[in-house]
Amino acid sequence: MTKRALGVCYYPEHWPEDQWAADAVRMAETGLTWVRIGEFAWSRLEPRPGDLRFDWLDRAIDTLGGAGLKVVLGTPTATPPRWMLDKHPDMLAVDAQGHPRKFGSRRHYCFSHPGYLEECRRIVTLLAERYGANPHVQAWQTDNEYGCHDTTLSFSKAARAAFRDWCARRYQSVDALNRAWGNVFWSMEYDSFDQLDLPNLTVTEPNPAHVLAFRRFSSDQVVRFNRAQAEILRAHTDAPLIHNYMGRVLDFDHFDVGADLDIASWDSYPIGFLSDRLEASPDHKARFLRQGDPDCQAFHHDLYRAVGRGRLWVMEQQPGPVNWAPFNPAPLPGMARLWAWEAFAHGAEAVCYFRWRQAPFAQEQQHAGLLRPDSEAAPALAEAAQVARGLRDLPDTAPAPAPIALIFDYASAWAWTAQPQGADFDYFHLVFAAYRAARRSGLNIDILPAETADLSKYAVVLAPGLMTISDTLKAALAGFDGQALIGPRSGLKTPEMSIAVPLGPALPGLDCTVSLVESLPPGTQVALETGEHFVHWFEHLEGGAEVALHTNDGRPAIMRRDGLHYMAGWPDDASFALRVHTLCRRAGLVPLDPPGDLRIRDTASHRFVFNYGPEPVDYDGATIPAAGVHWSAL
Amino acid sequence: MTKRALGVCYYPEHWPEDQWAADAVRMAETGLTWVRIGEFAWSRLEPRPGDLRFDWLDRAIDTLGGAGLKVVLGTPTATPPRWMLDKHPDMLAVDAQGHPRKFGSRRHYCFSHPGYLEECRRIVTLLAERYGANPHVQAWQTDNEYGCHDTTLSFSKAARAAFRDWCARRYQSVDALNRAWGNVFWSMEYDSFDQLDLPNLTVTEPNPAHVLAFRRFSSDQVVRFNRAQAEILRAHTDAPLIHNYMGRVLDFDHFDVGADLDIASWDSYPIGFLSDRLEASPDHKARFLRQGDPDCQAFHHDLYRAVGRGRLWVMEQQPGPVNWAPFNPAPLPGMARLWAWEAFAHGAEAVCYFRWRQAPFAQEQQHAGLLRPDSEAAPALAEAAQVARGLRDLPDTAPAPAPIALIFDYASAWAWTAQPQGADFDYFHLVFAAYRAARRSGLNIDILPAETADLSKYAVVLAPGLMTISDTLKAALAGFDGQALIGPRSGLKTPEMSIAVPLGPALPGLDCTVSLVESLPPGTQVALETGEHFVHWFEHLEGGAEVALHTNDGRPAIMRRDGLHYMAGWPDDASFALRVHTLCRRAGLVPLDPPGDLRIRDTASHRFVFNYGPEPVDYDGATIPAAGVHWSAL
Amino acid sequence: MTKRALGVCYYPEHWPEDQWAADAVRMAETGLTWVRIGEFAWSRLEPRPGDLRFDWLDRAIDTLGGAGLKVVLGTPTATPPRWMLDKHPDMLAVDAQGHPRKFGSRRHYCFSHPGYLEECRRIVTLLAERYGANPHVQAWQTDNEYGCHDTTLSFSKAARAAFRDWCARRYQSVDALNRAWGNVFWSMEYDSFDQLDLPNLTVTEPNPAHVLAFRRFSSDQVVRFNRAQAEILRAHTDAPLIHNYMGRVLDFDHFDVGADLDIASWDSYPIGFLSDRLEASPDHKARFLRQGDPDCQAFHHDLYRAVGRGRLWVMEQQPGPVNWAPFNPAPLPGMARLWAWEAFAHGAEAVCYFRWRQAPFAQEQQHAGLLRPDSEAAPALAEAAQVARGLRDLPDTAPAPAPIALIFDYASAWAWTAQPQGADFDYFHLVFAAYRAARRSGLNIDILPAETADLSKYAVVLAPGLMTISDTLKAALAGFDGQALIGPRSGLKTPEMSIAVPLGPALPGLDCTVSLVESLPPGTQVALETGEHFVHWFEHLEGGAEVALHTNDGRPAIMRRDGLHYMAGWPDDASFALRVHTLCRRAGLVPLDPPGDLRIRDTASHRFVFNYGPEPVDYDGATIPAAGVHWSAL
Secondary structure: OEEOEEEEEOOHHHOOHHHHHHHHHHHHHHOOOEEEEOOOOHHHHOOEOOEOOOHHHHHHHHHHHHOOOEEEEEOOOOOOOOHHHHHOOOOEOEOOOOOEOEOOOOOOEOOOOHHHHHHHHHHHHHHHHHHOOOOOEEEEEOOOOOOOOOOOOOOOHHHHHHHHHHHHHHHOOHHHHHHHHOOOHHHOOOOOHHHOOOOOOEOOOOOHHHHHHHHHHHHHHHHHHHHHHHHHHHOOOOOOEEEEEEOOOOOOOHHHHHOOOOEEEEEEOHHHHHHHOOOOOHHHHHHOOOOOOOOHHHHHHHHHHHHOOOOEEEEEEOOOOOOOOOOOOOOOOOHHHHHHHHHHHOOEEEEEEOOOEOOOOOOOOOOOOOEOOOOOEOHHHHHHHHHHHHHHHOOEEOEOOOOEEEEEOHHHHHHHHHOOOOOOOOHHHHHHHHHHHHHOOOOOEEEEEOOOOOOOOOOEEEEOOOOOOOHHHHHHHHOOOOEEEEOOOOOOEOOOOOEOOOOOEOOOOOOOEEEEEEEOOOOOEEEEOOOOEEEEEEEEEEOOOEEEEEEOOOOEEEEEEOOEEEEOEEEOHHHHHHHHHHHHHHOOOOOOOOOOOEEEEEEOOEEEEEEOOOOOEEEOOEEEOOOOEEEEEO | OEEOEEEEEOOHHHOOHHHHHHHHHHHHHHOOOEEEEOOOOHHHHOOEOOEOOOHHHHHHHHHHHHOOOEEEEEOOOOOOOOHHHHHOOOOEOEOOOOOEOEOOOOOOEOOOOHHHHHHHHHHHHHHHHHHOOOOOEEEEEOOOOOOOOOOOOOOOHHHHHHHHHHHHHHHOOHHHHHHHHOOOHHHOOOOOHHHOOOOOOEOOOOOHHHHHHHHHHHHHHHHHHHHHHHHHHHOOOOOOEEEEEEOOOOOOOHHHHHOOOOEEEEEEOHHHHHHHOOOOOHHHHHHOOOOOOOOHHHHHHHHHHHHOOOOEEEEEEOOOOOOOOOOOOOOOOOHHHHHHHHHHHOOEEEEEEOOOEOOOOOOOOOOOOOEOOOOOEOHHHHHHHHHHHHHHHOOEEOEOOOOEEEEEOHHHHHHHHHOOOOOOOOHHHHHHHHHHHHHOOOOOEEEEEOOOOOOOOOOEEEEOOOOOOOHHHHHHHHOOOOEEEEOOOOOOEOOOOOEOOOOOEOOOOOOOEEEEEEEOOOOOEEEEOOOOEEEEEEEEEEOOOEEEEEEOOOOEEEEEEOOEEEEOEEEOHHHHHHHHHHHHHHOOOOOOOOOOOEEEEEEOOEEEEEEOOOOOEEEOOEEEOOOOEEEEEO | OEEOEEEEEOOHHHOOHHHHHHHHHHHHHHOOOEEEEOOOOHHHHOOEOOEOOOHHHHHHHHHHHHOOOEEEEEOOOOOOOOHHHHHOOOOEOEOOOOOEOEOOOOOOEOOOOHHHHHHHHHHHHHHHHHHOOOOOEEEEEOOOOOOOOOOOOOOOHHHHHHHHHHHHHHHOOHHHHHHHHOOOHHHOOOOOHHHOOOOOOEOOOOOHHHHHHHHHHHHHHHHHHHHHHHHHHHOOOOOOEEEEEEOOOOOOOHHHHHOOOOEEEEEEOHHHHHHHOOOOOHHHHHHOOOOOOOOHHHHHHHHHHHHOOOOEEEEEEOOOOOOOOOOOOOOOOOHHHHHHHHHHHOOEEEEEEOOOEOOOOOOOOOOOOOEOOOOOEOHHHHHHHHHHHHHHHOOEEOEOOOOEEEEEOHHHHHHHHHOOOOOOOOHHHHHHHHHHHHHOOOOOEEEEEOOOOOOOOOOEEEEOOOOOOOHHHHHHHHOOOOEEEEOOOOOOEOOOOOEOOOOOEOOOOOOOEEEEEEEOOOOOEEEEOOOOEEEEEEEEEEOOOEEEEEEOOOOEEEEEEOOEEEEOEEEOHHHHHHHHHHHHHHOOOOOOOOOOOEEEEEEOOEEEEEEOOOOOEEEOOEEEOOOOEEEEEO
């Protein structure tokens, strides 16, 4: 049983100190419990090198804690001050065009720069020593939104040197690297690791194996950077360690970073994401303009619950219009409440609105808060208070089992970015399509990493787009007695980004081989005998396994052995939903198939129904208004 | 009363000297009065450093003047010769990606380079000394089309140094700058002005206050550059000083440059602008393909009449197809005549066609002239002669009063570029939409700068999209007894690009506050109770003022106190016209609402009617053919 | 009479040596005759500078030759190994943005780098000495796909130095260069050749004469580079010399390169080209998704037959999906056969599939071969064997005369890239439109270079878009008694990219002048009296010649003297076909006008009919299936 709680992000350094106490009281009165602070404050903590000014932070924590709030303290390493450049002129990240990513916003550091890493260790140590045992500081956040603004990849000299070392460690000899990457092709062989460069600015595409190695390296650098902070904090505090992942960021392996932390949190901007970061039809975007995509939040909740090994927060929750998406409309009244309850239904322990008061200055001045810049209540304040009151009745959460599992794998995202083969082949798009299809059923979904060894809890497993199927997962599938739908484009590669020979997917006991793959331009589809369609991608299957579904012209679309299916294409949305529905029925599950734009999530004790549509919907004896949440005991 | 006259642009250096006299005679015979020369001739005036060759220019001026033509002499500073780079290798402007903007076309100088500025002072002094008292030189042009080809902003080291100085002067202390920009946000604080960089190549968007300061600085550098020339010329000549602004360029404050000059001229390429630089539907672009947008020229005439404090020229008038737009069709027969008369009706003293003879070589070889490259008459020559004959009957112009005023503010254009908040929020687009709406009435319009203190001449005032409403303007509005329509997005910011607190617009006596703003993607609109619609932008209003118009769902769309209105959104074209029409009626004006694609402009003595459509239109007892001009005494 | 033969591309260095012999036997069994090897193997021939390892190549050639195969040996200069950069750090090509084009793929050398050219001479000499007299090596290929990946143009220092020399040789004096380019315009005059820069990164467009000179220079550098290899090979072998041009590459003059070689071959990827490199409507692209454009292959066969002065090969033939186009579907069954027969019908002596076995690694791992990565047969293997069997019955080819000629000129492509005047004016698009129109007739077409002196073999000649009409061609046209259709945009420029004065086209005996040109945006057209339409481009004609066709509003659309026509616009596809049909009839030809998507090509002995459509078509008493080939003796 976990307690549910609300919180908020606050920047005492932005406001006169005489305002802090009133703010803190008002937060508490609103029903907020947590307050995150400090993650961008380095220039105030250390205005000049070595000139430490922690006194104001002491007082801020005291003030907030004194009002009964629990503090999440952020390390300020996402925003090195300007003087850092004088000490480390080459610490800036470098973009793929070779331009340094200059000071003047945030996240301008290169993860591979040794001098900056030392500076981070220093400031984190100072903070940990001072606040590690502070009773008000009940959680820590490392850095802020790793990878946001495309900051995982850096093409700096520091990154190049580190990449050479990384390759030397991974491959041990340059001959082994040449063989692993197939560098005999086009005479790309190296004589020494010192000849290795980063895979940018090549004449035509670089070797995808080179790209994938660089992506793995870049992810590892984030893990290393975060671990350095986590190790220091662990030595000084028993409070849980958290990072606030940015939704829709795939450039590093969140499971790997999460392994060093206690809780996974993410920053949820449903309307910003729909405008900026989701592929969807104009009609879909218009329908959900003020609600956000109805599955995007749930997907991330389920993903980060896995990253956090069961412990999930929303560290930043959109409360109103934001500033950074191409278009920034206001949420429908009720959405700031709906989003919070949806997070709780998916297991979140805390949901913190970003931010307390809208800052009238700088980059995010048009980003709404719970308060307006003039301290009047913004619309979301009342909704937050309403959620807080609801939490008095439903303070606890326990997870309900999920009958459906979906495999999510960061390396596959990198692989298909390195080698899309079809211009619109996007791993996230594919996995999210599978998630949408599964969620239409109304049944709970768990997201699992690719190294999952035990599938026995699940009735249905989906694994689209996996670059490789690990031996661990193959073993799990071999013993799995539910329904598994693998593919398309799953298990066809070696871990070093070559085509697997013998040809994949090589699923346990399934005599099915992909002999040829095709990518399909928009408007082209492969018709199936059932009236369904594949789009984007189609594979030619051969082998002796049972053909569970044919194309219109008689070729295999799905082959299977018992419950283990391999699917040769990317179904369009309706087809994907039908496929999952069929699997669920085969697995003995009873899909709920809620009407309209309702979405469902069960906890151990309650069924939550969310209406993402702009009209009321009748369901289960209740009329759920637009942006409405309905729950009932199970 | 001002004389109206025609002219032409001529390049004696492009043609054999023995052709000059015949050209001059033919110009005079065509009825041309003015001839502009010299503005790109530096490499012929000074082929090597210090090697001055003014003799040919002496003879060219004598020849042209001898034929009765009046010369506009241009300073050649827009085209520094190649040897200048040997003297000042770092004089090149630098683009936002950090690339030097190389020699090989024009305008390759950085406004902030001190060495180049000295070179300009030197050559202008030499020209002024030699020709300042020449009786044929009756006007001077400084440089050519400041800002054309995106040349206002430069990211060079010279610009960076000058920007630091500019900031030091403006803010006096770095603490003041940090506070003004809100640099505490994301730890962007500076310790000294020497740490300041230009706002390019940042990881994510730079601080909009930083951007706005850089835009202001960049504009000031243009002013400074132009002033340096104006001061020298003033000391040597009594002839009027002119700059030829390029239409649709907003990157520097034309009012500020114009304050140092006597006449504002602009370069009018109606068909090129429609193809390249105006937002419009494909249908609109197809309908006006060979005429140009029917309001674009009038807008610029009215704008530059304000910039010139009443004195307006068209220095370059498109005579046929140009070379530089994406597509370059020929004008409808008659348009070269219509455009000239339209300019005169709006107060132009002179209209000069660009250029006399089409050059068969180099970048603009496909740019039509009055003559073809083989010296035969191009279609526009006869139209120019026809205008010249018409000017015999209507040689004078006196302005008629304009009942409608529209505020135009360059800083607001920079502000919304720095912080669009909606991807399609464009200041020019908004103001031009207001201008179109007003011009549908057929009534005269004046354009006014944002610091206007006296509105008493006007019945209707429009002020959309003003970043700030100055105290001057507020005072004028407080005493204004006509109808004013302010907003959307007007008066919500401080001059340093923060949100104003208390929230704006803070209009005199109007209890109306913008509590929240929304940007709307294409296809989304806010319906009003009258069937009208807002697009792009919508603001939530609150306060006790009268609601003059509601949205369909009952929220305020316009609030007012007497004649002072604040409008919460961006009306679509039809709605905007209806709003202005309603205001005009309230103000006691009688809109003319001409049919079809007719446009109207009154002078003190005559009403001019222009048919921009491709079909004839009956109006006021006359049939006005396509591309036709009709005038009648008032 | 020429023998027809099949072949394949093979990379012994990619496979274990113990697999070579079996591969060779299987090739021979499939009916393949030729095998191309070696063109990317430099890092295996010389793993470190001077460390030569030719033994494996000796054995590979022996093995292949021993199985009865004839070897085409490629020089490996398209893929300099990594160590070359240590010797020549500045040998990399530089892109227009100034970025070096880094190691990590292929073609990273600058054609102008003297050190790299010497390295190429060295390795080619070594190969020529060793294998020039090898009886199995029966042809040589120089480098690989010059210009592929936009590698003709380089903006390096080496290129700049070479361009200065090239200009000095061409113009002799800088004054002559200034005059030729019209550099007086915008003060662009140079004092010495050392001041010349490459035409990139200018503020606005550079002088098109400057661009054209740079394009000519760049083409000449390719010719020089290739000639250096050809001269060495000639000294050591009697085998024919070949280069494999990449289809749709226009950046250098293939006629000029071809003049130093014996056979022109090209690399034919019909489905990749349709996806990536042809302008066509979505419907067209969807219809031919799995066949490729029905005219693109024929066009290139006819072009390269001219480049090879009658000797044509396809060095690389697509056998299945490729990896490099935006979308990569599989060919319809039968297409790998159809494409080969179509090449033979157009005179190809050999067609080599690329490649033998799909490589499971590196950039092209998703590129199909005749074998799958697991050595099983891919679909194209059986089709290749089927073609081989067919060749037993039809082993010889003799060209049939072509009644229609189309002029193709690389310099014109460069000219209109430098000065499109209309954003969608593309030389290839225009010439290909003319080719399509002519091919609708079903009659044979020859493609001719612009310097053609003898047209007497032809009944119909087409020459659209020629920058200049050379004196040679004018003389040929003067004596031509067939039907010639010149224009649009032909003969209006001088060779130095100025407008010709007197105005063009100046065709012999044709009193017709282009007085003005217009470019037309999409959706705009000029209607002709016959219901046809011009799109993209329209010229105003004047003169006393007969008007053969009018526009709807009575202006000349085509003027003529006897059979010599000048056409004022770019006809849409249907209009172009009607124009060519009309000309053919006038010339006494009988167009075949085959139905559906059939295409026809006659040899001296047989008529070949190809069905590019996805449905069967009845023709000439036979039903030709989708992707079917039908031939009958003439």
